[in-house]
Amino acid sequence: MKELISMNDEHPLLSLMIPIADIIAKTIGDNCEVAIHDLTHPKHSIFYIVNGSLTGRKKYDGLSPAFNELVQLATLHEDNLVNYFDSENGHLFKCSKSLIRDENQHIIGCFCINIAIDNYLQMKSTIDSLCETQHIDNLNVQKTQAGNLDSNISELVHDMIINTYSELKGAKSKLSKADKIELVRFLNDKGIFRVKGTIEMVGELLKISKFTVYSYLEQIKSNSDPALISRSSS
Structure with a gap:
């Protein structure tokens, strides 16, 4: 896929976020996947990923199905989808996503954090607050009314x-x-x-x-x- 996306196509702002992705993954540990998506390349959007083995994803893979929920949230003037529950590749995840905007407030990417909470759930009685999640349907995602498209x-x-x-x-x-x-x-x-x-x-x-x-x-x-x-x- 490298021939499809050259270095000249990569937005410099996304590169600046690589150290942030690294420090989050190192702070939380090997059970934390962090991915940076380049939304200017939707079919091969993963610009950078740490601990991708948790979900089986790699650089230049595409968007996850949960992206359409972020689209709905953006219609409500929200750029973040925080602490929702998901499962993938045999793991249970606590997930958060945030849209990335450039200096002109154009949406160019998405920053994603997926924490595998399998072991935490086994100790839920003592670390219940860490494992608190909610179903994505409870995030009050609503359809926009006609004519009110942001x-x-x-x-x-x-x-x-x-x-x-x-x-x-x-x-x-x-x-x-x-x-x-x-x-x-x-x-x-x-x-x-x-x-x-x-x-x-x-x-x-x-x-x-x-x-x-x-x-x-x-x-x-x-x-x-x-x-x-x-x-x-x-």
Whole structure:
């Protein structure tokens, strides 16, 4: 993947956060994974990761499913998703995420902390406060009302769509139908279509109607295997 993301593409602000990631991981210990995501490269977003063996992730892997919850929070003017419970790769985690903004307040990345609490839970009677978590559904994440879309989340969603399109297109003169379905599938997995207006935005970018985007979504729902989707679209 290194050939896809050159050093010139890496935002300097993300590099400045590497020492912070290292000191958090060293302070908490080997049971703490810290990851820095570059949201300008959605499909290969992990810019830096410490103790990635906890989740089995590595540099240049993509966004986790929990990112779509952060998208919802950003619509409520919140950049942080703090102390929610998750499980992955055989571990139980206490997780926090925070959006990273540049000097112009544009959202460029995400800073993630995942603490494996398996051993702590075994001693919960004595360290109950450390292990206190809440289900992600209890974080009062609500859908925004039509017409109340915050400019920051609008910008984030727009940039996610454009950056995903650019990564998928690469040196191709144009995208095939299978490529377009793959783009719609990726954006759908990240919760992008929960935001009003994104169907039309994607349709305009791909030069297809919004009804075609809807048909792609229906095809994806009925056949979740990308390989099968590709074969059925060829």
